[in-house]
Amino acid sequence: MTEPHVWRARSADLIPFAAALxxxxxxxxxxxxxxxxxxxxxxxxxxxxxxxxxYLWLEEAEEPPIRRHLPGVxxxxxxxxxxxxxxxxxxxxLVGAVEHHLVELGHERxxxxxxxxxPAAARLYDRLGxxxxxxxxxxxxxxxxxxxxxxxxxxxxxxxxxKDLGVITPAPRSEPRAIGAANPC
Numbered sequence: 679m680t681e682p683h684v685w686r687a688r689s690a691d692l693i694p695f696a697a698a699l700x701x702x703x704x705x706x707x708x709x710x711x712x713x714x715x716x717x718x719x720x721x722x723x724x725x726x727x728x729x730x731x732x733y734l735w736l737e738e739a740e741e742p743p744i745r746r747h748l749p750g751v752x753x754x755x756x757x758x759x760x761x762x763x764x765x766x767x768x769x770x771x772l773v774g775a776v777e778h779h780l781v782e783l784g785h786e787r788x789x790x791x792x793x794x795x796x797p798a799a800a801r802l803y804d805r806l807g808x809x810x811x812x813x814x815x816x817x818x819x820x821x822x823x824x825x826x827x828x829x830x831x832x833x834x835x836x837x838x839x840x841k842d843l844g845v846i847t848p849a850p851r852s853e854p855r856a857i858g859a860a861n862p863c
Contacts, residue, residue: 680725682771687712687719691728695721698728699758703823708733708756720775722759722768730759732772734779743816744789744838751840752780754790757799769802777843786844791818791836800837808839 687695687709696702708719711733718734735753739745744753754776759768780788790808792799794815816838819831 682722682724682729682766682768684720684722684771684775687721687731691721695728695731698760699731701823703827703829704756704821705731718776718779720772720779722772722775724763724766724768727763728760729763729766730757730768730772732757732776734776736783739789741791741816741818743813744791747811747813748787748789748838748840751787751789752783752785754788757790769799770806773803773806777841781843787840787842789838789840791816791838794835794837800839803839806841808841811838811840813838 687705689709692702692705692709696705699705705719708717711717712719715736717736720732720734721728722730733755735755738750739748739753754773757769757772759772777788789811790803792803815835818834818836820834822830822832824830
């Protein structure tokens with residue numbers, strides 16, 4: 679099975695990803711934000727196919743409750759995987775790349791908002807170690823590009839999830855070992 683390859687967006691990637699994922703206006707906006715050091719747009723390829731994207735929001739959160747409870751915490755936003763390529767590790771690879779970038783930038787925590795009517799995404803984030811932030815749901819606004827080029831902001835009810843990036847969960851051992859036992863080298 680082919681593994682997804684994730685990298686920071688380049689201008690040459692915009693056309694194939696807009697064609698594959700739609701909403702080229704959104705991708706161009708995030709590309710421009712990346713050029714202004716406001717965030718990082720990442721693209722995932724699965725073999726030769728554009729497979730998914732995610733944007734790492736490095737500005738203060740737009741939503742007042744998130745800004746108040748999570749000041750300075752970067753946000754994983756707009757994770758999107760092509761419908762034909764779901765359940766192939768693309769989403770997990772994109773999230774992992776975001777987390778890797780944040781650790782390199784010195785961040786200790788990341789947050790995201792997931793719509794309350796999107797249980798599949800919530801399961802993915804739970805599997806990847808994201809937990810409820812403990813302050814209830816938040817109204818977020820999705821930007822939808824209209825055919826005439828205008829942008830409509832649509833309210834969405836969202837759960838907010840967080841993950842501490844400094845916590846590394848060790849891989850399970852195949853055999854139990856007593857604490858303090860000598861290492862048989």
